[in-house]
Amino acid sequence: MFPSPLLLLVFLVPSTPFSFADSDNSSPAIFLSVCGKNQTQNAEKFDINFVDAMEKIFQNITISGFATSYSGNPLTVYGLGQCFSYLSHINCQLCYSQSRVKLPHCLPSTSGRIYLDGCFLEYSDRNVSGDSVDDEDAYSCSNTTVDRNTRPVFAKLTADLMENLTAEAGGNASYYQVGSVQVEQGVKAYGMAQCWRSLNSTGCRDCLDKGRKNIVGKCLPADDGKAMNAGCFLRYSTEPFYLSGNTSSGGDSSDKLTVIIVVTSVLVALLVFGIIFFWWKRRSTSSYEHDEADENHEIIRTITNSHLSFKYEDxxxxxDNFSQNNKLGQGGYGAVYKGTLPDGKEIAVKRLFFNTRSWVDQFFNEVTLINQVQHKNLVKLLGCSVEGPESLLVYEFLSNTSLDHYLFDAFKKTALSWQRRFDIIVGTAEGLSYLHNASVVRIIHRDIKASNVLLDENFRAKISDFGLARYFAEDQSHLSTGLAGTFGYMAPEYIVHGQLTEKADIYSYGVLVLEIVTGRKNQNSISTSTEGHSLMQEIWQNYNSDTLIRLLDRDLEGKCSQEEAVKVFKVGLLCVQASPSLRPPMWKVVEMLTTKSSNMPTPTQPPFLNSHGAQNGLSETSSLSTSMKFPDLGDQASLNQISVSMFQGR
Structure with a gap:
């Protein structure tokens, strides 16, 4: 199980040619990653379809070793995954998980493919399952060769081996063949050829023939060569890179014994070297790093042995094996499923496809910190699982899913009465006020939006998706950091300077309030406006003309007092003011919403998107250039696929 401190030693060992040894994790090495040149015009919707297509592949690839999928119409995303046939089911799952983590780096490109030491994964905006060769085909040769005297024999025998393997692979039902040839005492050549199962026999033979010619003609006498084509993968090497159990030709009992010995020797060598390397690192690092490593390992041990730990099998x-029928939702790096424990308790399980050492540290940091944060308006983290090939987070289950499922659905939003909407607005404010001012650590969420506000059976609001946690110094006034969050909800000073404070959350909250009372999405409001104005631009104009009530959601007409509605509008406008210093703290927002005092400040102009997509209306801090454009990323387009929260110790 990968969180074991002993295994973490092995993760630190530099990579070797053997499968599943990597410099910073237990996952297979990446041979090649190719991203397409074209980019999607609607990143958010494309991302959602991408995640769904990858999830469908996962449902099948670990069972049969191969899967194709598609998701969305229009803006369809097609997927194809193939594990090499020498992998076990477990190693196939590990390999897929690694490719699934790395392939999103190609987004927002409309296509991408990745070849790992054991599997292949591809996505595209067109059906690529029948492609055998294309312009992105590549080959890779090692920089080392066999002994000078052995080169002629090695080249001849390896070329013959690859010719035989490609002929056999192209003619059998599995499209797969491996084998080896003895070159001389102590030198063997191992070979493998595999086509994706989606090809027909002609396409497979064409792909294998092109790959064989490339590595035989351009790599030999290098001691390792790989051909990575659209529809197949070929490799030869002096290392026994494939597992012995599934060889179907060219091998004998001595081959199997040799591979077993090599596997055992490599694992023992990795373990010994890992222990030595870890000991050296402990001596060479500063006392701070020493203490931090010990603390991380202690966290791992503590969680594994605590009530927070769930068994992967459970x-x-x-x-129900992450059944699609239990799927509640998804994000860029994982999906959420409903589960029922043996005692009948319902839970929500979030799957995260991460295995790296750095992710382990961040994962446990999040679990321990978020578990300390308890509030009626925050989704409760029940624990996690650190077993198996995936990291899993376990949350309380909320029957009414997220606010956006109701608010932006013409039929479902009738369930959101004025009182329920008001309670959601107040509850979200109370949750944020707790995060900013009352929790054991200072937390800035960075991605407050309707989809991250969940609703329980009584439609009580609970803030969710805290993402990755990290500390920053207590005496800092702000954090300078890369952008993370959702377009349409991000504060202007954060976009311009990357300076993060609680005021960024307050701005996002203000946008959410205005969406709740109007029943309209901020991000696509320009396209739905007859005058081409953004939602905030319309609200500001109606505020100045004292006609705010015109923008109230029609489903609420006659169901609340005009005074109540205008008050909530003004609170939203106060939170989205361009100057961060003018935005009220969340505790003050709660006070304004829950008291009858009429002494509210006068809002100043918010920033808003004009019809050309440039943000303006900034004051005090810094203005965005009028030429600065924001791409049309669709509704709630995320800059990254994972919400990121910031923590500061009190």
Whole structure:
């Protein structure tokens, strides 16, 4: 199980040619990653379809070793995954998980493919399952060769081996063949050829023939060569890179014994070297790093042995093996499933496809910190699982899913009466006020929006998706950091300077309030406006003309007093003011919403998107250039696929 401190030693070992040894994790090495040149015009919707297509592949690839999928119409995303046939089911799952983590780096490109030491994964905006060769085909040769005296024999025998393997692979049902040839005492050549199962026999032979010619003609006498084509993968090497159990030709019992010995020797060498390397690192690092490593390992041990730890097998059973029927939602790096524990308790399980050492540290940091944060308006983290190939987070289950499922659905939003909407607005404010001012650590969420506000059976609001946690110094006035969040909800000073404070959350909250009372999305409001104005621009104009009530959601007409509605509008406008210093703290927002005092400040102009997509209306801090454009990323387009929260110790 990968969180074991012993295994973490092995993760630190530099990579070797053997499968599944990587410099910073237990996952297979990446041979090649190719991203398409074209980019999607609607990143958010494309991302959602991408995640769904990848999830469908996962449902099948670990069972059969191959899967194709598609999701969305229009803006369809097609996927194709193939594990090399020498992998076990477990190693196939590990390989897919690694490719699934790395492939999103190609987004927002409309296509991408990745070849790992054991598997292949591809996505595209067109059906690529029948492609055998294309312009992106590549080959890779090692920089080392066999002994000078052995080169002629090695080249001849390896070329013959690859010719035989490609002929056999192209003619059998599995499109797969491996084998080896003895070159001389102590030198063997191992070869493998595999086509994706989506090809027909002609396409497979064409692909294998092109790959063979490339590595035989351009790599030999290098001691390792790989051909990575659209529809197949070929490799030869002096290392026994494929597992012995699935060889179907060219091998014998001595081959199997050799591979077993090599596997054992490599693992023992990795372990010994890992222990030595870890000992050296402990001596060479500063006392701070020493203490931090010990603390991380202690966190791992503490969580594994605590009430926060769930068994991977138990969560598999609870979710019916992550059945699509139990799927509640998804994000860029994982999906959420409903589960039922043996005692009948319902839970929500979030799957995260991460295995790296750095992710382990961040994962446990998040679990321990978020577990300390308890409030009626925050989704409760029940624990996690650190077993198996995936990291899993376990949350309380909320029957009414997220606010956006109701608010932006013409039929469902009738369930959101004025009182329920007001309670959601107040509850979200109370949750944020707790995060900013009352929790054991100072937390800035960075991605407050309707989809991150969940609703329980009584439609009580609970803020969710805290993402990755990290500290910053207590005496800092702000954090300078890369952008993370959702277009349409991000504060202007954060976009311009990357300076993060609680005021960024307050701005996002203000946008959410205005969406709740109007029933309209801020991000696509320009396209739905007859005058081409953004939602905030319309609200500001109606505020100045004292006609705010015109923008109240029609489903609320006659169901609340005009005074109540205008008050909530003004609170939203106060929170989205361009100057961060003018935005009220969340505790003050709660006070304004829950008291009858009429002494509210006068809002100043918010920033808003004009019809050309440039943000303006900034004051005090810094103005965006009028030429600065924001791409049309669709509704709630995320800059990254994972919400990121910031923590500061009190």
């Amino acid at each position: 969560l598999i059973k609870a979710t």
